[in-house]
Amino acid sequence: MRIGLVPSVSSLLFPLLPQTLAEAFPRLRIEFHDQTNDALIQALLRGEIDFGIGAIDSSVPAELLVYPLREDPFVAVLHRDDPLAAQAHLPWKQLVGRDIAVFSKGNIQRLVAALVESHRLTLTTRYQVDYIETLYGLVRSRLAVAILPALYTTHLQDPALQVAQLQQPALTRTVALMRGPQALPPLIEACFSLLQGELRRADA
Secondary structure, eight states: OEEEEOGGGHHHHTTHHHHHHHHHOTTOOOEEEEOOHHHHHHHHHTTSSSEEEEEEOTTSOTTSEEEEEEEEEEEEEEETTSGGGGOSEEEGGGGTTSEEEEESSSHHHHHHHHHHHHTTOOOEEEEEESSHHHHHHHHHTTSOEEEEEGGGGTTOOOTTEEEEEEETTTOEEEEEEEEOSSOOOHHHHHHHHHHHHHHHHHTO
């Protein structure tokens, strides 16, 4: 069985869900493929993975079957010495004039750009990077404020960095279980149902 996932959702899966799947289906070989959201969608369409966990946006084709799991709010990651770091909730307009760092690929950049355009904000996206540690490194170096979904920060334990939820307006992405329209073999179908149930229970 081949499961695709965007890296930020790994905190929803590991370590408990692979153990649950292994206990329920001990003879089933399970592969995990971490991908950008765009790559995950293409892999589903080509049948390269059986199902995936990613984020919904306008790029998700109508032929994919989508099962929403949870909302993932966007946050800002700031250096602890930043004057804005004392706020647990941060209005977007307070980032005007600041250098911003975002991921260069996937739907995160599109969601942020759409919000900026619709609310006529003037944000300076100075850095676009591929990896989370580069994003955090820019913040540690006091070069930028990072914008990303909260799930990425689940295991962030760096005393130099502070997380604030972005508001006015709030921006979230919907994390969902996705699969292609084709029927799955009975064993894979049973595994899909178990995974779907466990993920929904975990978020209840």
